[in-house]
Structures are given as structure tokens and as C-alpha cells.
Amino acid sequence: MSLEKIISQIKPRDQTAMQAAQARQDTLTKPQGSLGRLEALSIQLAGITGRAIPTINEKVIITMAGDHGVVAEGVSAYPQEVTPQMVLNFLTGGAAINVLARHVGARVVIVDMGVASDVPVREGLVVKKIARGTANLAKGPAMTREQGTESILSGVEIVEAEIARGADIIGTGDMGIGNTTPSAAIACALMKQHPKEIAGRGTGVDDEGLKRKIDAIERALNVNQPNANDGLDVLAKVGGFEIGGLAGVMLGAAAHGKPVMVDGFISTAAAMIAVTIAPQCRDYLIAAHRSKERGHGLMLDWLGLNPLLDFDLRLGEGTGAALGISMAEAACKILAEMATFGEAGVSEKDIKDIASS
Amino acid sequence: MSLEKIISQIKPRDQTAMQAAQARQDTLTKPQGSLGRLEALSIQLAGITGRAIPTINEKVIITMAGDHGVVAEGVSAYPQEVTPQMVLNFLTGGAAINVLARHVGARVVIVDMGVASDVPVREGLVVKKIARGTANLAKGPAMTREQGTESILSGVEIVEAEIARGADIIGTGDMGIGNTTPSAAIACALMKQHPKEIAGRGTGVDDEGLKRKIDAIERALNVNQPNANDGLDVLAKVGGFEIGGLAGVMLGAAAHGKPVMVDGFISTAAAMIAVTIAPQCRDYLIAAHRSKERGHGLMLDWLGLNPLLDFDLRLGEGTGAALGISMAEAACKILAEMATFGEAGVSEKDIKDIASS
Numbered sequence: 001m002s003l004e005k006i007i008s009q010i011k012p013r014d015q016t017a018m019q020a021a022q023a024r025q026d027t028l029t030k031p032q033g034s035l036g037r038l039e040a041l042s043i044q045l046a047g048i049t050g051r052a053i054p055t056i057n058e059k060v061i062i063t064m065a066g067d068h069g070v071v072a073e074g075v076s077a078y079p080q081e082v083t084p085q086m087v088l089n090f091l092t093g094g095a096a097i098n099v100l101a102r103h104v105g106a107r108v109v110i111v112d113m114g115v116a117s118d119v120p121v122r123e124g125l126v127v128k129k130i131a132r133g134t135a136n137l138a139k140g141p142a143m144t145r146e147q148g149t150e151s152i153l154s155g156v157e158i159v160e161a162e163i164a165r166g167a168d169i170i171g172t173g174d175m176g177i178g179n180t181t182p183s184a185a186i187a188c189a190l191m192k193q194h195p196k197e198i199a200g201r202g203t204g205v206d207d208e209g210l211k212r213k214i215d216a217i218e219r220a221l222n223v224n225q226p227n228a229n230d231g232l233d234v235l236a237k238v239g240g241f242e243i244g245g246l247a248g249v250m251l252g253a254a255a256h257g258k259p260v261m262v263d264g265f266i267s268t269a270a271a272m273i274a275v276t277i278a279p280q281c282r283d284y285l286i287a288a289h290r291s292k293e294r295g296h297g298l299m300l301d302w303l304g305l306n307p308l309l310d311f312d313l314r315l316g317e318g319t320g321a322a323l324g325i326s327m328a329e330a331a332c333k334i335l336a337e338m339a340t341f342g343e344a345g346v347s348e349k350d351i352k353d354i355a356s357s
Numbered sequence: 358m359s360l361e362k363i364i365s366q367i368k369p370r371d372q373t374a375m376q377a378a379q380a381r382q383d384t385l386t387k388p389q390g391s392l393g394r395l396e397a398l399s400i401q402l403a404g405i406t407g408r409a410i411p412t413i414n415e416k417v418i419i420t421m422a423g424d425h426g427v428v429a430e431g432v433s434a435y436p437q438e439v440t441p442q443m444v445l446n447f448l449t450g451g452a453a454i455n456v457l458a459r460h461v462g463a464r465v466v467i468v469d470m471g472v473a474s475d476v477p478v479r480e481g482l483v484v485k486k487i488a489r490g491t492a493n494l495a496k497g498p499a500m501t502r503e504q505g506t507e508s509i510l511s512g513v514e515i516v517e518a519e520i521a522r523g524a525d526i527i528g529t530g531d532m533g534i535g536n537t538t539p540s541a542a543i544a545c546a547l548m549k550q551h552p553k554e555i556a557g558r559g560t561g562v563d564d565e566g567l568k569r570k571i572d573a574i575e576r577a578l579n580v581n582q583p584n585a586n587d588g589l590d591v592l593a594k595v596g597g598f599e600i601g602g603l604a605g606v607m608l609g610a611a612a613h614g615k616p617v618m619v620d621g622f623i624s625t626a627a628a629m630i631a632v633t634i635a636p637q638c639r640d641y642l643i644a645a646h647r648s649k650e651r652g653h654g655l656m657l658d659w660l661g662l663n664p665l666l667d668f669d670l671r672l673g674e675g676t677g678a679a680l681g682i683s684m685a686e687a688a689c690k691i692l693a694e695m696a697t698f699g700e701a702g703v704s705e706k707d708i709k710d711i712a713s714s
Contacts, residue, residue, distance in 0.1 A: 031435075034671045034672040036669025036670045078388075088702065092701070095387075095695065096387050096691060099690050103686065103687045203388040203391065204389070292393060309666070310667065311665075312393025312394055333457075334456055337451075344446040345442060345446075
């Protein structure tokens with residue numbers, strides 16, 4: 001499998017399906033357009049899936065973990081040991097993503113994309129360790145270009161396996177101490193923004209830590225000179241393994257006509273990589289929420305995505321994506337299950353006469 | 358049962374339970390505060406229910422229907438016959454509220470508070486017909502003060518029955534052709550705003566219809582002179598039976614320590630009546646969403662409620678409340694089901710040492 005092949009498989013949204021979904025929305029027993037974003041979402045999902053009445057039954061959240069050499073710069077409030085500890089927490093069902101995934105009826109797939117230490121293999125863990133953490137991007141490339149490609153193709157492979165098992169929608173999630181730093185660096189590189197405009201406090205770094213983080217990103221951009229026209233170059237120089245993997249998940253889902261519910265700051269950085277590599281991928285992305293992390297709103301604007309929720313989340317893991325998936329499912333059910341004016345015996349003709357009078 | 362008795366039963370939120378919920382949130386395996394509004398919501402629900410770890414199992418949406426004499430002024434895009442037609446649609450499960458309630462696992466209770474025509478009695482319909490529609494509020498009081506009290510007490514009675522059946526949370530919903538007009542009139546009376554700032558297009562009235570609507574509200578305020586310090590007076594003079602009923606639902610739920618998920622424009626007008634009658638009721642209200650209807654944001658500000666969702670909904674029925682209930686349930690599950698640092702073997706001490714360094 002090659003990246004070029006995957007990219008070539010991503011088609012524009014199906015306009016015929018979208019028109020059919022819009023036409024059906026307009027026959028349902030409600031004033032036209034009165035369900036706002038739920039209606040728009042159902043039409044988008046029709047276009048993504050190529051089905052006039054899309055259904056979401058199987059829901060999968062892919063949460064990818066990786067470590068980051070840049071933690072040596074003191075950019076995070078937490079020690080690196082927390083990455084494998086939280087992966088174990090995911091596998092035993094005690095983390096926020098487990099709770100919210102259960103709430104919305106989604107399955108969580110945990111992937112070790114490059115945790116620095118060994119994670120005890122347990123049921124539910126997919127191991128695609130590209131390396132034991134990235135190199136320190138403040139001093140040189142985070143990974144080789146080959147590792148960048150490998151991380152993306154691993155993401156494609158994982159999402160293809162889930163689609164083969166029946167996934168109707170894919171949520172993205174991340175875990176990795178320090179990973180708001182590469183995410184902010186990616187955004188700065190692609191948007192030509194200063195790190196001060198993008199970098200935030202992540203899991204809760206203090207003022208000094210935030211200064212170190214901004215400084216590390218500045219040095220990373222200077223020393224690496226990532227090429228904003230080359231998503232793979234940006235990923236390799238200032239990214240992370242879980243970020244590359246999530247970009248691959250998005251490209252793979254798009255290639256197979258499946259919607260992707262994009263979580264917060266890290267997932268959005270991955271989306272920026274995916275869209276730089278294959279702009280048509282954007283049509284398949286739904287932004288679950290606007291995170292509290294500083295640059296996230298600008299990043300969503302750059303992608304042209306309007307987030308569903310604004311809950312001040314700043315956890316990652318796919319927690320926002322889980323909530324967003326429930327909204328997408330609701331949108332599909334509205335389109336599929338509501339009665340039409342004809343079926344319900346609500347006189348459409350009267351209504352139209354009056355409405356246009 | 359008297360209104361005074363109900364009001365006297367509404368207690369402030371339980372600070373001890375809120376402190377316990379906050380303390381537990383801070384031991385769960387996530388950076389403190391990183392689940393944003395979900396954390397705040399769980400703490401609010403602890404205070405409402407008086408339980409350190411509140412649970413939401415039984416979810417009930419009470420959707421109240423009524424007709425409005427003011428439709429004679431040409432304020433709606435739809436004819437009055439649509440009110441009973443939609444009530445039937447609710448009872449047969451084909452309306453948006455049925456779909457979304459099923460999605461979130463809520464039961465819908467449909468109440469005829471004052472539909473102008475007869476609604477065929479079917480399973481699931483509660484009949485509390487105060488009268489066959491209100492009088493035209495542009496020409497005089499919509500109802501008598503006694504009918505206002507009766508509509509509120511009917512709402513109390515209905516919500517008490519649902520709480521006796523085990524309801525843990527109550528969503529509010531409405532149906533009534535023309536009912537954005539009394540709702541806007543209530544808001545104008547209580548907020549001393551001009552109808553132009555509050556009245557919107559409702560189900561989709563055109564420019565001429567909107568002018569008629571604003572004019573009708575102006576006349577209603579002039580002819581009736583509602584007393585902004587007397588919620589019952591405002592309700593009786595420019596309100597509606599379903600609006601009074603919903604205010605009663607809110608007062609009754611608050612009196613029994615149950616949270617209320619307030620739907621859109623009409624439910625918010627009802628909340629304004631409830632809070633004018635009993636200010637302490639506000640603590641029990643959660644705003645599900647900011648509707649597309651013009652004055653809704655101002656009304657939520659007046660109430661001091663920050664809506665959960667911003668989905669451009671303008672349907673009513675309880676559709677936004679259904680989505681909001683799912684968020685409240687998610688918030689409770691986070692508090693109840695997440696592992697603590699100790700349980701998960703994630704070293705809290707290391708984290709705190711680093712975080713405070």
C-alpha cells in the first residue's frame with residue numbers, strides 16, 4: 001500500500017446523495033431548517049457516505065499514544081511515565097474516554113504508536129511502535145521522513161481494519177505527555193503563526209513552562225525549517241508518531257467514504273497534516289469541539305471546520321469526539337426516523353400555502 | 358396543593374454535595390478541570406440532587422401543547438390545526454422529539470394544556486386542558502389569573518407524578534402554533550425590552566408576518582400592562598397554558614431536588630416566569646441550547662444561564678433538551694465511573710510535584 005494510492009481514492013462528497021438528503025429533510029414534520037446543525041450534519045454525512053439516508057451503527061474511536069523527545073525541554077506539567085500509565089488506564093476502562101465511549105455506544109481502539117517505554121500487551125491494545133518516542137524537535141527533526149510515512153500508513157492500516165469490521169464513523173483521540181508542543185509546532189509551521197499565538201498550557205503547565213514551550217517551538221521551527229507545502233515534511237520535522245497515525249486514520253477513512261469526528265488540539269494538528277497532504281480529505285472531517293487550548297480556534301478556522309461543541313475541554317483521548325459522534329448519530333436518526341408530512345397526516349399543503357402567503 | 362407551598366420547598370443547592378463532587382473530580386485520572394463544562398455540570402447536578410455522586414437513569418421529557426388566540430393576528434407561518442396534528446405525531450412517535458428522546462433514552466410525556474380542538478385520547482397523552490386556547494393577548498389578557506395558577510399547578514402535578522415514577526432529570530418541551538409570540542411578550546415584559554429586540558421568525562414567518570408579530574406584542578404590552586414583579590400576572594396577561602405548565606414543571610422539579618433541562622425559546626420564557634415567581638428555582642435549571650430565535654440569547658443572559666449547545670435549533674418540542682440531557686448524563690458518568698489516580702496506578706504524587714514545580 002502506498003500513500004499516493006490512498007490519496008487517489010479520496011473522492012469529493014456525493015452531491016446526489018446530499019441533494020436527496022436535503023430533499024428528504026424538507027418533507028419531515030418540522031419547519032424546514034428548524035433543526036439547524038443537525039440537518040446540515042445529516043446532509044454532510046449523506047455526502048460522505050454516498051447514501052441518501054446514512055446510518056451510524058458501529059462507532060469506533062481510535063486513540064493513539066506516543067511519546068515526545070521534546071519533554072526534555074520541560075514543556076509539560078506531567079512526567080513521561082504518565083503516557084504508559086494512562087494507556088493501561090484506557091485498557092482497563094477507567095479513563096474519561098472509556099466512560100464517554102460507553103455513554104455513546106462506541107468501541108475504543110488503543111494504539112501504541114510510539115510510547116517511550118513498554119506497555120504491557122493486553123486485549124484491546126494495537127502495537128505499531130514506530131520508535132520509542134520521537135527525538136527532541138527543538139534540536140532537530142522529531143523523526144525521519146520514512147518514519148513519518150510509516151506512522152501515516154499505520155494509521156491507514158488500522159482504520160481500514162476497523163472499517164472492515166463495520167465501523168460507520170471514526171472518532172480520533174490521542175495520549176502523549178508533551179504532545180501539545182508538536183501539535184502547536186505543526187500549526188505554526190502550516191499557518192505561519194508565532195508560537196505565542198498557538199501554544200497554550202496543555203495539561204496545565206505554569207507560566208515558566210509555557211515560556212519554555214514557546215521557546216522550544218521557536219527553536220524547532222528555526223532549526224528544522226519545515227516546508228509548509230509538504231505535510232509529510234512538517235510531520236517528520238516537528239510532529240509525533242500518534243499525530244502521523246491520526247493523519248493516516250483520517251486519510252484512510254476518507255478514502256473509504258467514512259466520516260471522521262476530529263477531537264481537540266492534537267487531532268486537529270493531525271487533520272492539518274492530512275489536509276496538507278490531501279486537501280480533499282477535509283470534506284470527511286467533522287470538528288467535534290473547540291478546545292480550551294489557545295490556538296485551537298485558529299486551527300479550526302484554517303481548516304474551515306465549525307466545531308459542534310464548545311465545552312472548554314482540554315483533555316484529548318477522543319473525549320470530545322465521543323460526544324460529537326452522538327450528535328452525528330442523532331442527525332442521521334432524524335433523517336431516517338422522522339415521519340414525513342404525508343405519513344403523519346400533517347397537511348403539508350396548508351402549511352406551504354400559509355408559509356408563502 | 359398551593360403554589361406558596363411548592364415555592365417554600367425549593368432549597369438552595371447542597372454545598373456539601375458540591376464540594377464532595379469537586380473533590381472527587383480532582384482525584385480522577387485527568388488534569389484538574391480538563392473536562393471543562395462536563396465537570397462543572399456534574400458539580401451543579403450534585404448540588405441540585407444533594408448527592409456527591411449523582412446518577413441519571415430515568416430521563417423524562419415533558420412536552421406541553423397549547424393554542425393561542427393571538428394567531429388571529431397572523432403571527433405564525435402555520436395554521437392552528439397543526440397543533441393537534443403534531444400532538445398526534447408525538448403520540449405515534451414520528452416527530453423530532455420522539456427520535457431524539459429515543460436516541461438519548463428518554464421517555465416523552467405529552468400534555469394537552471390547552472389545545473383549541475379535541476386531541477384524540479391515546480396512550481401517552483395527559484389531558485390538562487385549562488381551556489381551548491388562550492384569548493388574543495393583543496386585545497386583552499390571554500387568560501384569567503386563576504387559569505394562570507391552574508396551569509402552573511397542573512405542571513407541578515405532572516412533574517411530581519413523573520418524579521414519583523423515578524425521573525432523575527426533567528427536560529421541557531413545547532408545541533403550540535403561535536407560541537413564540539406570547540414567549541417574546543413575556544420576555545419583553547420582564548426584561549423591559551422592545552419587541553423588535555426579542556421577537557423572531559418562529560417557525561418561519563415572513564417580513565410582513567414578523568411586523569404583525571411585533572405589532573401584536575406591542576399592543577399586548579400596552580393593553581395589558583403586565584407587572585414585571587408578578588410572574589403570575591405576566592403569565593396570565595401575555596402568556597400561554599403550555600408556558601404556565603412548563604413553569605410549573607420547573608417549580609415542581611426544583612421543589613423535589615431534580616434538575617431541569619430547559620429547551621429553547623418557549624421553555625426559556627417559562628423559566629423566566631418560574632424564576633420571577635421563585636428566584637431560587639434558577640439553581641435547578643440547565644439551559645440546553647441557544648436557539649436561533651432572535652431574543653433567546655438575551656433571555657438566557659437575563660436568567661444567568663450559559664447554554665450547553667449552539668446548534669441553530671428553532672423547533673422546540675424539547676429537541677434541544679433531549680441532547681442536553683445526554684450531556685448531563687455524560688457528566689454524571691464521568692464523576693461516577695472514572696478511575697481515580699490511586700485506583701488506576703497513575704502516580705498522583707509525581708504529577709502534583711511536577712505540576713506545582
